[in-house]
Amino acid sequence: MSNTQRDGFLASNGLSLVLLLLFLAFLVGQVLTGYAVNNEERLAQGLLAEPIADYLRSGHFISATFENWESEFLQMGMYVLLTVGLRQRGSAESRPLDPAQEEDRIEAGPTPWLLRAGGAWRWLYANSLSLAYAGLFFLAFAGHAYGSWLNENQQRAMEGQAAQAFTEHLASAQFWFESMQNWQSEFLAVLSIVVLSIFLRQDKSPESKPLAAPHSQTGT
Template identity: 50%
Template sequence: MGQANKQHSFLYRNGLGLLFVALFIITLGAQAVTGWYEHNSELEQEQAAAITFLSYLQTGHFISATFENFESEFLQMALYVILTVGLRQQGSAESKSLDEPEEVDREPKPGPDAPWPVRKGGFVLKLYENSLSLVFGILFIISWGLHLYGSWVDHNEQQVLLGKAKDSIGDYLLQANFWFETFQNWQSEFLSIASIVILTIFLRQKGSPESKPVDAPNSETGK
């Protein structure tokens, strides 16, 4: 396996991850720039002074918009990882088999090539067995908190521009605006999961690990 890896370039071995990291950086930058222009346009309408780009990155407008999206993505992945452990969808490429044992369910065995937590065993191994869902869950909580903070700061900035009193974060949490922002993102993530789970029953993409083989029957579950 090691020799096979050495025959491929770094870009070939890491192309998928590198591409998505690059796309993330590009689109985050585009969001920041366009959000800056939009925010300054809003300030101009309220006859307030425009702000610099660096100042914009510290505003509730940018923080809220950014972590509102992060939050929903991490929630999606956390639920997807956890729920696919026990739930099934007949015919879906995204489901474990209805009856057959799966490699992911086997008990970990220590070995020279096994990750360190597997060799260590005990509580460390138990954490490692659930580390993917735990990290996604922690990232979701952090992103949710930053979304709330950014949305609250942006709300109070708007309150000041309108000559109104600021709200405490507790009061803001009880208002509809924050939850409207939250649920409009959550529902889109649940729809995307339902789409890939159900559509992979009937549709195919040759060469993709997210699809069943093209000639697999619709009733076949798993890849």
């Protein structure tokens, strides 16, 4: 591959590549620090430290990972849906209050085949983003539920207590506390960008209105 092609690929995909690298870097950081914390707890209980391969299959790691992914997918999916019908005057994150001010920018290129197919395929494509987030949320929710239950029973085993049934754990305050503490923070974060983008700017960012735009201007 030539330098021109390589530079073109990096320039065209820089945002997703950097985000992917940051995700992987922090995931590795989570694994290493979580592994250390888990082994500290085991040693305090008089147990032997476990290998990192065992830790990656443990409830401690699975629960923490999917618990966070669950809240992120819920946040993004709900934001996609709520911005369809709801508005916030002055926010860069809102569609304009007046539908007449909206215009779709469609560049030259082939129309996606699902759209051309029409019928149920068109409906599926028209709602594919929110459907994808819904699927990702439920997969992450299931992973969190399994990991949280596994972690609970691992903790109970270390303390000599009886194991808890999955349905019992799913109905427990502990499980829902784990979810709610993340869900509320995600919607606070979305609220902050919706409101702060009314009054504040970040030059050249697509999440900000132009610097000279009045605070009342809605949308970018």
